[in-house]
Amino acid sequence: MPTRNKAAKNSILDGSVPQQKDCYDGERLVHMLKSIRRGIESARILGGNSLPEKIWLKQQFSVGVNDVTRVLERMAPSAEKGSSAQSPCVRLQAILLAADCNPKWLTKHLPTLASSRKVPLITVKDDGKGSLRLGELVRLKTAIAIGVKARENAINQIMEEILDGDEVNQGAS
Template sequence: MGKKRSSSLRPVKASKGDPQSEVSSNCYEGERLDHLLVQLTKSIESAKLSKGELPDKMWIKQQFAIGVNDVTRVLERMIQAEADCQSKKEHSNINLRRAPLVPLQAVLLAADCNPRRLTKHIPSLASSMQIPVIFVKDNKRGSLRLGELVMLKTAMAIGIKVKGSIINEAIDELLSSHSPETSLQTHD
């Protein structure tokens, strides 16, 4: 029998730019999380007043990308659209069946979800498009707290779409009031 390799038992060191290593310093938790969620809830409620006759669920779907799959899909389409624009320098109408691309302003991500690999790819996708990621941590209840924002039981990831609404203004204010190294993650 061969010798067992002990190298697989050694911990892997995170690189300096690794989003996973920065989660602990970029999390909103405690009073800071409460303040963030209250501010976002107020902006959502005030934006709902101007929605017209559109049902709540449809309006929320227009304002947010909800869930890991939806956020990933929007981020990947943003990357693909940017690559297409750079290579062709013009907009092509090849895929007419797809909904028009609405870019994301920021991504809210539950940092304490289990298993972690479900959301592991989102920070790197967001950083490639220079979209800030706001980590939410609340003693294994981060996804519950995010779900309350969009009237669902849980949501591990919420992407805020750029729509020029009161919600976007609240996020702009939040992003400009906090420095990147203390609360938000952005990569160049």
Template sequence: MGKKKSLKPTKSLKDTEEVLTTDYIGGDALDDLLSKLVRSVEVAKGSRGGLPEKIWMKQQFAIGVNDVTRVLERMPASSSRTHSTPSSSEAHTVSGRGRAPLVPLQAVLVAADCNPKWLTKHIPTLASTRQVPVLYLKDNKAGSLRLGQVVNVRTALAIGVKARDSVVNKAIDEVLNRGSELVATGP
């Protein structure tokens, strides 16, 4: 029994997780955000320069929980988010081929209707160590469907917006700057 007690998270960590997961975007603010993102993606697609849509989407977004987690883990856990050059140990894979330069995430969008909850529970903690804001989208069991529409997939539990100079990034900046107007407190 002593081991079970030692495996429980400390109270401060638990409190931090609760604070990170009680804010969400819902209602009209969610409708505005998603419609703005869909419009900005459509506008940005016009400037994709002949790239296939799937490749262009991967350059703009980290799509899905695994991809978002992978990008966050590769980002430096420091106060600087603009660091985009990989270290020499990250630059080459085992096969000798170079890895594409890391593009940090500007923000992470997470569907609050995720079931089971543990699939996305690690994202706020990981994102906070990289200073990446997390926006929870709450839409009465349809958040993952609506989030998937932004990137033309059926459903998405999490989407990371990569920090590039595009219309999509400007839309996310606008949302982040208006933050307190859009965010409602938990149920």
């Protein structure tokens, strides 16, 4: 599987082929979520700011289908990379999408929109509890979609490892 992820990432960088969406479930999902949680804790500690947690989390993540869609729409499509007139303030590194969204049409547009912006999409499946698992990351009851903002911090380093298909360090907390 790591080979497919690296190939997908390379195609994102060179703009040739839209990336495949990856699906995390079971033990793989547990490890990914623990790694992201550790990244959140590290970024929060190392950031050294005194913002309330919910405000700080909003700076790191785009939470919810509407917010993720809004950020993606403000990003220039990959074909318009050279266009500096519409350079976004915020770029998404990746999108985590719960597979248990009902009705499905709420998120039907996200894979196409993410692909046009060359943003990797990771589907989270957990026997109908994917949205609960994503909500835990951002201290909410549920979250159908979470966009990871590119901020060059510990969260982004963890996401880079996940996107590369590397085994994320599961040892230290």
